[in-house]
Each structure stands twice: as C-alpha cells, then as structure tokens.
Amino acid sequence: MPEAGHTGEHVHPTAEVYLRVAAVLVILTVLEVGVFYVPVFHPVLVPALLVLSAAKFTLVVMFYMHLKADSRFFSFLFGAPLLLAVAVMIALLFLFFGALTLRGTAGAG
Amino acid sequence: MTHAAATHHTSMGLDSRKMAFWAFIGSECLLFGSLISTYLVYKGRSVVGPYPHDILNIPFTSVSTFDLLMSSLMMVLALAAVQRGDMKWGKIWLFATALLGLVFLGGQVIEFTEFVHKGLTISTNLFGCTFFVLTGTHGAHVAVGVLWLLTLGTRALQGKLGPANAMTVEITGLYWHFVDVVWIVIFTVVYLIQ
Amino acid sequence: MSEPRGLKSWLTTTDHKRIGLLYFWTAFGFFLVGGLEALVIRLQLAQPNGHVVSAETYNQLFTMHGTTMVFLALMPLAASFFNYIVPLQIGARDVAFPRLNAFSYWVFLLGGLLLNASWFTGPLFHAGTLNVAPNGGWFGYANLTERQFSPGPNIDFWLLGLQVLGISSLAAGFNFIVTILNLRAPGMKMMRLPTFTWMTLVTQFIIITAFPVITVALVFLMFDRFFGTHFYLQQAGGTPLLWQHLFWLFGHPEVYILILPAMGIVSDVLPTFSRKPLFGYPVVVYSGILIGFMGWGVWSHHMFAVGLGPIADSVFAATTMLIAVPTGVKIFNWIATLWGGDIRGTTALHFAVGFIAMFIIGGLSGVSHASPPADLQQTDTYYVVAHIHYVLFGGTIMGLFAGMYYWWPKMTGRLLSEPLGKWHFWLQLVGMNLAFFPMHFIGLLGMPRRIYTYSPDLGVTDLNLISTIGAFLVGVAILVFLYNVLRTRRRGERASNDPWGGATLEWSIPSPPPVYNFSVIPTVTNRLPRWSTDRHGPIQDPPATPPAPIHVPGGSWWPMVAALGLPLMALAPLTHTLWIVFVGAAVLLFGIYRWAFEPFEV
C-alpha cells in the first residue's frame, strides 16, 4: 500500500478487534433466536428484534466495513441512500396499510 | 479493475474505486429496500398457504446466519492478512470465506427444495413470490461474491495477488459484508418477525 | 500521442471525448426516431377518426415515442455532455473509469437497438405483423402488461430493454460521481465547480438511487410474465398498484434526471453571454440539490385518480407544490444573471432563454396538476401531454440545444452557423407552441391521452390540426439544424480555443481538445478561472504543447464484449431459450474478467 500514507484512510482495526466483534455478533444472533423462542418476550418481539438486528447491522458496517474509521464521506455515500430506502419503506407501509387514509375501502392497497 | 488508479492523486484523497464501490452499495440499499418493502407490504396478504409460520425453519436458518457471519469474520481476517503481507493466511482466509459462502448457498438450495416439497413454490402465493425473489436476489449476490472470492484466491495462488492489491481485497470485503448485512435484515424481517 | 484513427479506434475507445461523441450521435439518431414516431402520431390525430395507422400500431407508437425520448434520446444526450464536457470543466484528463464509461455506452447502444428491434421482428414471433413493439405506454401499468392481457413479445421487449438500459445508466452514475468528486484540478473546490458539473453530480445521485427501484419493479414484472408469480395480480391478493408505486418512485425522480442537466447547461450559458457571473451561484447549486432530494417525496402525484384517500392526497399535493419554490429560485437567479448584463444574442443564448420562457409554462401547469381535485379532470388527458412537452421539449430539449450550440465548437472544432441557428430557434419556438399549447385546451375540453381516434363531436378537431401543423414545423426546425450541422462539417468557421469568452476551463484548451485534454493540469483559484473579477485575474491557459510527454491509455475491446453479454441474456426470455442466458452470462463475466486484469494505465 504505497499510498496508504497520504490517503490517510487506513486506520483498520486489528484482528483482535475483528474477533471481538464477531463474538458480539454471535451473541446477538443467539439473543435474536432466543427472543423468538422465549414466550416472555413475545409482547415486545418486533421492537426487540429490530433493535438487535440494527445492532448487528451497525457493528458489521462500522467495524468490518471500516466506516467508523474511514472517511465520513463514505458514511454519507452509504447512509443517505440507506435513509432514503428506509423512508420509502415506511411511506409505502403507510400507504398500503391505510394509516393515511380515512376510508376503509381505500386502505386495501 | 486496475490497480493503477489507486496510485493517482485524487481530489478528496480517497481511493476512486472504493468511492465508486460505496456509491454502488448505496445504490444496492435501494434495490434491497424495494424488495424488502414489497415483502412487507404483501405480508399477510396471501390468499392460500403455506404461510411463513408453516414453513420457515428457524434453527436451520440460524445456522446459515451464523455461517454467513463467520464468513464475514474470515473476510476481515483475509484483508488484515493481505494488508500485512501475510499471503499464506491471506489465501487461507479468502478460500475459507468462499467456502462459507458456498455452504450458505448450499443451505439455501436445501431450504428452497424443502419448501418446494412442502408446497411453496414461487408461484404458489404472494409469500412464495416475495420470499423467493427477495432471498433469491440475495443468494445471487452471494453467488457473485463467491465467484469473486475464488477469482482472487486463484490469483493469490498464482502469486498475482499481494499487499499491493490490498485495496482490491478491501473492496471485495465491502461487497461481502454488505451482502452479510442484507442477510441480517432479511433474517430478522422475514424469518423472525413472522 | 497523436489521435488514433479508423473504425477499431472508435470501437475500442476509452477516451471520454469520443465516447461523448458516440453518445451524442446515437442519442440524436434515437431522437429523430422518436420524433418521427411523434409525427406519425400527430398525423393520425390531425383529424377525428384518423386512419393513418391502426389502433395497435398507434399504441406502439406512443409507447415507443415516450420510451425512446426519455431513455434513448434525452438521458443519453445529456450523457454526451457529461462525457465530453464534465472532465474538461473540472480539469481532468478523463473520467475515473474510462473502460466502465465505454461499457456504459455500449450497453446503452445495445439496449436501444434491442428495444427498437421490436419494430421489425414480428415474424420471428409468428405475430402476424411486422411490428411487435411495446404497447403498454411508457409507464407500462400492470396488470395490463401482464401475460394475461399482453400475451405477445411486445412488453417483453420493453421490460428487457429497460432493464439493460438501467445498467448503462447505473454504471455511468457511479463513474461520474467519482469523476466529479475525485478528479478535480487542484484548487477546484466543490463550490468552485461549474454549475453544469454540479447539476451533473446531483443527476447521478438521483440515477443511482432511482434506477434500482425500477429494476426491482421490472424484475417483478418479468417474474410475473415468465415464471407465474403474482406480484401485480389481485387474484392472489396482490395489487397492480404496487407497480404504480414502484414505477413512480423511480419515475418522478426520473423527470428531474431529465431536467437538471438542462438547468445546468442554462446556468453556464447565461453568464457567458451576459458577461456576468451566475447570480446567486450557491443558491442555484443548493436549490438543485434540494430539487433532487424533494423529488423523492412526491411520486404519488401521478396517482391522484387511484383513490389513495384524502390524507395521502393532501400530503403529496403539498410536497409537490413545494418543489415549485426551489425551481422558482433558479428561474429568478437566471433572470437576475441577465439583469444588468451585456447580453449577446447568440443562438445558444436564444435557446437558454427559450428554456426559461417555456419551462415556466410547463412548471405552472405542473402546479395545477399538483392539486388533486383539479388533477382529477386533467390526469390522462392532453392537458398532461401539454405539461410534459413544455417541460421536456420546452425545457430539456431547449436546454440541450443551448448546450449543442454552446459546446459544438469545442466538440467539433467548428462553429455552427449563427443565422441558421436563429432560424432553427424561431421555427422550433413557434412550432412547439403551436404543437403543444393547444393541447392544454384539447385536454380541458375532454380529450384523453393515448387514444388513436377521437370523435368529431368533441369539438377539438381544429385544435388538433393546429397541433399537428406545429409538430411539423418543429420537424422543419430540426431539418434546419441538421442542415446546419452538415454545412458546418464542410464549411463551418473554425473555432478558436474560446469563441465565446467563457469563464470555465473547457475554453482554455484547443477546440477540439487534444487526446490528453490539458497539456498541464491547471490550478484553479476561483469559480470563474478564465475571467477577471474584482479579486482575481484570469488564469493562464495551458501551453499549446505539453512540456513533458503525456501518457494516454490505449483502447480496450473488453467493455464492448462485456456489454454484449447483457442483450444476449435478454434474448433468453424473449426466445424462451434457457441456455442463451448462460452464454450471455459467460460473455459478460469473461469480458469483465479480461477487462479487470488487462494492463491499463489511466
């Protein structure tokens, strides 16, 4: 990497960090499946699962894809479309499940 | 892609290929975003079964998920090895990543065949349509990733991949992790939230 | 270092300037095709109960007219300027990925040919007619486009063609984002970028986010048509509205993909010919970004008649109307740029001003569409057709012609004739108003769009005739332009580096530029490098001969080979022959592989 110096984008974590992140990821996955099977959690199943998977998502993106240490511009290139996609998804869910409509019949799609 | 571009001076001080690749990943967010949105808006609208809870095999898919997570670990280890010039481990980890990718694909093949046996095909109901197209698109991404990793691995075996190509490996990694991240979402949205 | 010649040098070229020219001529050719389709449409509608073409052919004509104009003419015409001009404006030797750039072009060409092949391949599908062109309208609403209601290969051509074209746009999108961000000359900060380059950048961001959505929509349609899924079928619990949402999630941003480059061109042309910097540069740039962004939140204004319910209608009405604000800001800044200037009435300026004058009309009818109750009377009538042609023809096409007259000397080394240019402009302006203005009334008087015949009772016969005459006047205007082009090739005045006194870097080098563009990459210290302002003098133009030899990358066959794989893959579903897909994929992968590992110095 001759240009590693002047591009200043390589502050990659060590293998040890990678392993620790992997451990956390595994634990989170076990938790996810656990939450799914243990009836106690069922009232909060959806939020719990969303939080857990968001955590996994963030860990991989931050550490394995180095966004935490890399240029913030890359975070923008990834984050902006991601937000857009999420916004579109929420808007479509609203439109399809009729929360935005007053009439029952209009909600069906 | 050439390695030459990387040595050029760039206005933002960022590698051009890496930047292009992040833009590509951004674009992929909308691809999978649309697929997942469709899955969600059609959730619970199938008029005939089988329905998700009849058929999804959580223990099996948990193992696949674990497999893909581990492949991500292998991938970063491969990158770290290549970056420090340790091509022996670099090769090992690269092939290990590809292997885990293949295992995942194998799992998907088994899963799909089982579903078909249980009466869920792509045309059975809306669940079948959205499920197979979403997970199938993801699987196709994994397959491309495996091909890519095997190409790099082969070049490493030929001695054509060294620390000078770390950026190539890093970009491969970006792709691979992104595919993993998508699976994290799919696993939750499709399998766990039924 | 001298310019390579011959067919091979064009087929393998990775030079952004040559690719720009290839884009230009291909897209212009498609523009003529789309225009001819429009003329046949107008002939058919010149009178009630017209008999020029059959219903089936008419439906193919307007579908292909819309599809061709949007995807094969306007987008790639803009792309030709992205290719040719953007690297010159930012002081670069080429784009970031020259071979990816070549790939984009070949994919575009092949995708366009694939779509248009449908005009001649009926017999191959035992269709009983020569033409099996797409016939579902340019937004191909499901479930009409499902196999049940469109059994022939027509819609297959459409969806596969668009799928292929999307790949071209996406590849170019990544390429230009990186080019603009990363290959700027020293000192060229983001807020020193020429406005055209800025708008190009915004456009590319819209492209890379909007195209995946239509890709997915088309994949669903493809699966429905070929593999028996039910994404858009109500029998299985689905709904054809899913298609509408996905299409317009793409489709509305798409219209800003079409207009923003033209707005960028106008923002470059006006300052040059009024000898005054662009008024409110940062505001023009930010409003462009804002338009791109807001364009994502309005898609359902194409679906007011669908019955989304009053709350959704109100929300989308409000977001849509809001877009008028940043657009208006641009218009006012342009007028302020002219104000107090020393305006030289060149043809390019004529077209730029024509853009403003006509686009306002289109924008205002847009605002009247944005009001759902009013739109219930307008949607799917000629009033909408009037709107789209004022923004697309009066807007984008006018802007693109401004760009052609402005950059022609840079791209070819010769100046287009100004008197002929004026003739072209006035004929086109009068023609388009004759053609499209009556459509407002035709629509309000109750004539729907997409009808191959109408009743004389409607009372719109004369208006339609006027419209047809106008369309042919536009045709004459285009012929004048073509004549101008031919004349210029042979007898046109040779262009100096800078025939207009432009402020941006492309004018600092010879016309046409040498392969390496800049003998010495300039260092930029302000936004108008070639002008003197209160604070700066003009920069020195690069020397005519490079002080040191400059390495120019050779060509490559592989982008074209890889590109060939895509239409091949598309042939598989068209012909219902599975193995072709593997051949196509193999060609694609082989091309990419060779290209990835061939020695290529940028």
Next chain:
Amino acid sequence: MPRTRLWLLTAALAVSGCAGPFPQSTLQPRSDFARATDALFTDIFWWAALVFVIVETLLVVALVRFRHREGRPVPKPMHGHTLMEIAWTLAPAVILVFVAVPTVRTIFATAGDAPADALKVDVIGHQWWWEYRYPELGVVTANEAHVPVGKPVQVTITSADVIHAFWAPRLGGKRDAIPGRENRIAFRADSVGDYSGQCGEFCGASHANMRLLVRVDADSAFERWVAAQRAGPAAPAAGSLAEQGKAVYSRSACLGCHTIQGVSPGVIGPNLTHVGSRSTIAGGIFPNDSAHLAQWIADAPALKPGSIMTRMKPPLTDADIAALVAYLQSLQ
C-alpha cells in the same frame, strides 16, 4: 408578448364556455363535484397567470434592456444578493399557500361519501365497455347510465380486468377502476341532459373506444326507465323475425357471453336484456341501429380493434344475423 394575450384570450373564451358545443368540457361543470374542481382550477389558473405574466415580463425586460450595444461597459460582476434570494423564495411560497389551502379544502369536500339515501350505482370497467349495476334497484345495464337530477349519487367503481378510469367530465373528475379494489365518488347532477365521457386510463387496444354516456333524467323519466329495466325481456311476437332471432340466439355462442334474463346467463359481455333501449352499442362508439348491429354481430373485431367478442365460428348467415338484429332491437 403576443403569446400571453393569446393564452388569456383563448382561456377566457374557454372558461366562459361560449366557444361551441364541447360535450366533454371540464370547464362546463354540471354537478356539485365538477363545480368544486372547476372552481379550484379557475383559482389556480389565475394565480398561475399572475406568476406567468410577472416572470415572463421580467425576462423580456431584462433581454431588451440589457441586450448588447456597442460601447456598453463590461458589466459589474454581481455575485448575489441575500435579501433578494429570501424574497423570491418567500413570494412563491406564499402564493402556494393560497393554492394549497383551497386544494386541501376541496380534497376533503369531495372525498366524503354521499348521504346514506343516495342512489347507489356500481360501475365495473371491462375491456372495453362499462357495466352498470344498481344494487338497490336490481338493474344491470351497459355503457349508458341513468341517474336522477338533483339527487345525490354514490358511484362505486371497480374493474373486471385491467385498470380503467371512469370519467364523465361535466359530472366530475376521474376515478380509476382497479381490479380488486373499490373506489368511490359522489355527485349530484344539477341539470337534465346527456353527458358523455370516456375511459381515462390506457387499457389496451381499444382504450379509445371505451366511451360512456350518463343520462341525467328528471325524476319521472328516471322512474320510468327503472321500471322498464326491471321488467323481464320483451317476448317476441309469435312468428315474427324477432322470434327467429331468439332461436338463433339460443343456439349460438351468444348465450355463453351475454345475459338475457330468462334466456341466457353469460357474463363476459354486456347484459342484453334491454339492449334495444340503449342509443349506442359497443362502448358508445356506434349508434344502435340495424346496420351497425348487423355488422357488429358479423365481425365485431373489424369494428372495434381487439374486441373480446370474436367473430362467430362457424359464421352466422346473413339471414341469421338479420333475425338476431330484429330480436335484439325488440328487447326494449
């Protein structure tokens, strides 16, 4: 600018509605619904005209005043002006408020359902004709709807195949007819008359030929019409040509597609029980006379591209067709 004047002049003409008979003009509303949208449009139109005049005038003045003249000094570089930017951001925003508020008001005013006692009409779009059902009256007909004047009408719109849009411009705006979904509009027609319209969403080969007619009747006429439609089909006189026609009908493919009460139950094509009472056939494109009926029965796709009613196989003889025509015409 001559174009400006032309726009204003012609628009004024059209708005005032004195420019000839325009049966589908959106500018001559004849129901509360259509009046509401028309009033809104007129509002927006004048705002747009105002913006148009101001902005185009500024543009033209700039061009004329600052055109190049020999010896004009090099212009002062002006880079911008914050206050002006704010002004021309706010001004359009304010105008838009004046457009948005009545818009939202009209959306809600026109979105509500008609009162419960309104006449209910179900509209079903087919490729390429309209089916009308009056669920409370037990009437089924095609292409020509009748409604009483001055009474609220609740229209429920759906489709049997692809997406269409129901549109009778002078009575109100379009609503899409979407398979698997019911859309509703409500209106109260305010004058008696025939209001034509047509399908507004591209729906395939004969989209252009999917027209419709809404007849707004005075109360008594409407009741007479309902009574006639509810009656069974007229029985042809013994020995008449019509009776032969009935026999032909009963042994031909017709009965697979068409309903004639008590004769055949088909549902693919229009209900023919009272076909003779309608003024047009085939989606409102041909007058309902013997010549057109005969041609239609002989070869519908020749008259209407893509028609789902195919040519009969084996072909009917001319005599059979004449008999059928007589029979259909007898079905008043």
